[in-house]
Amino acid sequence: MVTIKEIAKMADVSRSTVSRVLNNSGYVSVESRKRVEKVIEKTGYVPSEQAKSLRTKRTKIIGVILPTIQTETPSRIVTGLGKELSLHGYQILLANTNLDKEKEMEYFDLLKVRQVDGIVLIATNIKSELINKIKETRIPFVMVGQEAEEISHVTNNDYHAARDITRFLIEKGHDKIGFIGVDETDRAVGYWRKKGFLDEMAANGLKVEESWVQQGIFDIDSGYESMRKILMNSLQQPTATFAVTDRLAIGAMSYLKQQQKRIPEDMAIVGVGASEMSKYLEPPLTTIDYQNEKAGEKAAKQLIALINSEPVEEKIVIDYKLIIRDSV
Amino acid sequence: MVTIKEIAKMADVSRSTVSRVLNNSGYVSVESRKRVEKVIEKTGYVPSEQAKSLRTKRTKIIGVILPTIQTETPSRIVTGLGKELSLHGYQILLANTNLDKEKEMEYFDLLKVRQVDGIVLIATNIKSELINKIKETRIPFVMVGQEAEEISHVTNNDYHAARDITRFLIEKGHDKIGFIGVDETDRAVGYWRKKGFLDEMAANGLKVEESWVQQGIFDIDSGYESMRKILMNSLQQPTATFAVTDRLAIGAMSYLKQQQKRIPEDMAIVGVGASEMSKYLEPPLTTIDYQNEKAGEKAAKQLIALINSEPVEEKIVIDYKLIIRDSV
DNA sequence: CTGTTAGCGCATTCAT
DNA sequence: ATGAATGCGCTAACAG
Numbered sequence: 001m002v003t004i005k006e007i008a009k010m011a012d013v014s015r016s017t018v019s020r021v022l023n024n025s026g027y028v029s030v031e032s033r034k035r036v037e038k039v040i041e042k043t044g045y046v047p048s049e050q051a052k053s054l055r056t057k058r059t060k061i062i063g064v065i066l067p068t069i070q071t072e073t074p075s076r077i078v079t080g081l082g083k084e085l086s087l088h089g090y091q092i093l094l095a096n097t098n099l100d101k102e103k104e105m106e107y108f109d110l111l112k113v114r115q116v117d118g119i120v121l122i123a124t125n126i127k128s129e130l131i132n133k134i135k136e137t138r139i140p141f142v143m144v145g146q147e148a149e150e151i152s153h154v155t156n157n158d159y160h161a162a163r164d165i166t167r168f169l170i171e172k173g174h175d176k177i178g179f180i181g182v183d184e185t186d187r188a189v190g191y192w193r194k195k196g197f198l199d200e201m202a203a204n205g206l207k208v209e210e211s212w213v214q215q216g217i218f219d220i221d222s223g224y225e226s227m228r229k230i231l232m233n234s235l236q237q238p239t240a241t242f243a244v245t246d247r248l249a250i251g252a253m254s255y256l257k258q259q260q261k262r263i264p265e266d267m268a269i270v271g272v273g274a275s276e277m278s279k280y281l282e283p284p285l286t287t288i289d290y291q292n293e294k295a296g297e298k299a300a301k302q303l304i305a306l307i308n309s310e311p312v313e314e315k316i317v318i319d320y321k322l323i324i325r326d327s328v
Numbered sequence: 329m330v331t332i333k334e335i336a337k338m339a340d341v342s343r344s345t346v347s348r349v350l351n352n353s354g355y356v357s358v359e360s361r362k363r364v365e366k367v368i369e370k371t372g373y374v375p376s377e378q379a380k381s382l383r384t385k386r387t388k389i390i391g392v393i394l395p396t397i398q399t400e401t402p403s404r405i406v407t408g409l410g411k412e413l414s415l416h417g418y419q420i421l422l423a424n425t426n427l428d429k430e431k432e433m434e435y436f437d438l439l440k441v442r443q444v445d446g447i448v449l450i451a452t453n454i455k456s457e458l459i460n461k462i463k464e465t466r467i468p469f470v471m472v473g474q475e476a477e478e479i480s481h482v483t484n485n486d487y488h489a490a491r492d493i494t495r496f497l498i499e500k501g502h503d504k505i506g507f508i509g510v511d512e513t514d515r516a517v518g519y520w521r522k523k524g525f526l527d528e529m530a531a532n533g534l535k536v537e538e539s540w541v542q543q544g545i546f547d548i549d550s551g552y553e554s555m556r557k558i559l560m561n562s563l564q565q566p567t568a569t570f571a572v573t574d575r576l577a578i579g580a581m582s583y584l585k586q587q588q589k590r591i592p593e594d595m596a597i598v599g600v601g602a603s604e605m606s607k608y609l610e611p612p613l614t615t616i617d618y619q620n621e622k623a624g625e626k627a628a629k630q631l632i633a634l635i636n637s638e639p640v641e642e643k644i645v646i647d648y649k650l651i652i653r654d655s656v
Numbered sequence: 657c658t659g660t661t662a663g664c665g666c667a668t669t670c671a672t
Numbered sequence: 673a674t675g676a677a678t679g680c681g682c683t684a685a686c687a688g
Binding site for chain 2: 673674675679680681682
Binding site: 333343344382 | 664666667668
């Protein structure tokens with residue numbers, strides 16, 4: 001690796017001058033600049049990021065903590081983040097917890113030691129411990145997917161989305177509607193989507209029987225199981241079901257088909273997330289597009305603003321789109 | 329940020345001694361060590377990776393270049409990589425090309441400047457330009473998904489897998505079999521899987537009509553379109569079709585259903601990749617599990633061996649599993 | 657406009 | 673067993 005020192009010698013200037021042309025800072029005579037540039041060209045010299053970081057305290061690296069990259073939502077967010085960040089010369093250091101909550105803290109520390117310029121947390125449920133740590137550290141930080149006071153975050157309007165899609169079912173004539181949710185410690189997906197559903201039902205004077213409301217986890221199988229419970233445990237069976245994720249909806253559909261139930265005639269189904277598969281299901285699934293990639297881009301912009309000490313809004317909400325297909 | 333200097337002062341020793349206890353190198357008296365450790369404990373001091381890297385020339389960062397994280401294969405590989413690498417204290421710097429071939433070279437250079445300790449390339453089709461560059465750089469490097477001479481790589485046995493699954497169809501009584509492939513510049517997916525298919529057909533004395541062989545890209549729609557072409561353009565229609573990816577298979581199934589064709593009675597379908605959805609399709613899809621996560625882990629181990637100048641095999645082949653389901 | 661100097665935080669000889 | 677000294681490659685005053 002050729003260093004700035006050698007470039008300086010070869011161009012017959014001092015290291016400072018080389019540094020100046022490198023960073024376009026300060027005055028450099030045309031001739032000096034030319035000579036330096038020529039040498040750089042010839043040698044293919046590229047300054048060491050290492051040394052630069054040590055000096056400037058900026059690494060041009062953003063840490064991204066996420067629960068998994070095996071599902072579409074975080075993958076899309078990371079894609080969005082990456083696009084926007086690379087535009088500004090930042091790269092992503094990946095911290096994949098594989099759903100291990102303990103590791104969130106661990107990685108946060110690790111990223112700090114790496115002196116990353118900022119951190120993005122793609123959150124599911126959030127431990128107050130981590131939140132506190134983030135607040136007392138003053139590293140630029142943005143959270144995606146969940147809300148938190150005093151922390152810059154970008155989220156979807158889960159509550160309204162849930163109300164909207166529930167209203168859509170009601171408008172289609174359904175008055176007995178089932179619900180497949182997830183653990184409410186996941187505020188966005190578990191709590192707000194459920195609240196949206198229940199509030200909209202109540203606003204329309206509709207009852208929700210206990211057996212219509214089931215809880216799964218983030219996989220297809222538990223959607224299957226939840227639908228089984230809804231049908232088994234209900235005297236009055238609902239005519240539609242709102243699953244809070246597409247995967248849950250897929251599982252639910254899978255059970256229905258196995259039971260020879262027609263969709264949507266016997267049971268209408270809606271999901272959330274606009275997964276790639278949703279379009280190709282039979283019937284195609286009505287769902288909500290949260291535009292995750294856009295969320296990632298926005299988060300990146302927020303973070304960059306924070307890094308540059310520019311003013312930012314604490315809360316950014318990405319809009320969603322109801323995608324109406326034949327499952328209703 | 330507290331530095332080694334301050335720790336030294338607080339523990340009333342020299343920086344060298346602190347460094348020694350930090351790295352467990354050289355002699356340190358029990359007392360000195362204790363004092364230093366106590367101070368470190370108290371201050372929560374963690375040495376700066378920056379400075380360490382500058383000194384040692386090792387960053388403990390691995391660059392991963394990939395075409396996208398929106399599909400299952402690379403996501404799984406990265407998950408495997410991450411698991412194994414984190415075990416050894418390495419972190420992943422992500423370089424997502426978003427399918428832009430030009431960026432591969434660009435990112436390779438960028439990662440080099442970052443002084444990453446090694447690079448993993450999750451490859452689709454490979455430009456010889458890049459291969460040459462890799463060879464002349466002597467940075468530890470492992471490629472996943474494609475083969476190359478003189479470059480450490482881990483792949484699947486695409487050829488045999490293709491022959492196996494084709495043979496499976498033949499054994500099930502099919503003698504007219506269609507094929508949905510991809511561009512052959514993708515050696516693994518495009519070339520080898522096709523060759524495996526054709527060779528196995530030939531070995532069994534079976535003809536393959538031109539119209540039975542279609543080419544798509546890596547998405548669901550092109551599977552749909554390819555199946556349409558197969559059915560439209562063939563006088564003699566095949567009774568089974570081998571799609572080289574699950575997504576292509578899903579598209580193909582989608583078209584078949586729309587045409588009121590029964591699967592597998594009118595047309596059997598097989599895919600490759602063991603996508604999560606494959607299990608929940610109607611009917612569930614026969615496919616091949618390539619164990620991508622394991623491939624990622626192996627690649628990580630290879631890379632670490634290379635970094636430590638340990639001997640490695642140039643070529644590692646991960647075994648696959650035929651998953652038989654109702655689509656045949 | 658340019659060079660000299662200093663120092664970022666650490667690991668590593670080399671004396672002692 | 674320990675400390676002093678040196679330098680990794682770079683940027684940023686400062687003085688000229």
